[in-house]
Amino acid sequence: MRDFKYFQPTDIRFGSGKIVEVGAAVAKYGKRCLLVTVPVEPIFEALFDKVKASLKSAGVEVAHFDGIIPNPTTECITAGAEAAKQHNADVVLGVGGGSSMDSAKAIAVEATHPGTSWDYLYFRDSQPTEKTLPVIAVSTTSGTGSQVTQVAVVTNTKERDKSAIYNAIVYPKVAIVDPDLMLTIPEHITASTGFDAFAHAFESLLNPNASPYTDMMALEAIELLVKHLPRVVQDGSDREGRAALAWADTLAGLCIANAGVTLPHGIGMAIPGMYPHVMHGEALALNYPAFTRFTCPHAISQFVAVGRIFNPELREESDQAAAERMCEEVDQFLKEIGMWFGLADFDIPQAEIPDLAEQSMVLPDNGNNPRVATQDEMQELLEQCYRR
């Protein structure tokens, strides 16, 4: 048995209808709340009204900052931090997908520290302190796991860079995971966020920080995603399937908080950093076929375990054969959920692949892959992702 440590401070409230607990959960940490969401649109109105009513009945005064965009920028975080200061907020509530929850964390830092969120990235000398406002997270998609992680991803458009605050101080105090909130997620967002959760679970198995604890959760998450994601992409109203995906996403979030991701996430961050019209899940999907083949010979046991989840008949095959077949199973999975594409499908110029390769090496993710890519190998790998 390997030695390991495992830490998770978030109070998780999981289940259908749990959204009604949001007011009481926030009131435990403050009386003046900044609610952080994407712009109010008709499909979100009922949810936002319900959240505000719950806050009000718990005696919490709320200001609503609804300026969050996909791949939230440093400017977007600064506007949110200003809103927090103006309201004199003592707690931040992020309601939405990864963008809203990550922004809530970055706003909680910027509102209480000098400079901007970009000054507190994981590799900086200055790190967020205890002054950081407490964060409560309500997830409305099943993908980023942000409701249970210490990560807040921010995009700097001037630098064409996407990076992250990574500090235990931004773990949400409470995470509310209510699968009923996910019944109306459109098909492509379901697929893209669901594949992100798959990538979190699979890469955490490969990361050198993996433990028996995270392995157990990662394998369970993968089993749930393999069984339910294709079905829910077909029928978004499948309540049992939505609950399974929400649980898989939470498990995969717990995995990345304690083990971490590998090479695909280096690319999965670099692409939207340079080309913000590409979603994180799409950037992962387009590099997985090349990544699996690049990595497979260096992580046979993990590839075998996941291959046999996809296809139990691979129990009859040798480990080597089962591991290689796993790469084909992932291809098939991507096709089934409508996520089979390459860089060319997003109009990314082939001539920029060398720059993209350089950016994909910046985060520590590649360094945590069982086979660490050199810059030339990263470039070659991205060339393989150009056209499907």
Ligand SMILES: [Fe+2]
């Ligand atoms: Fe991710």
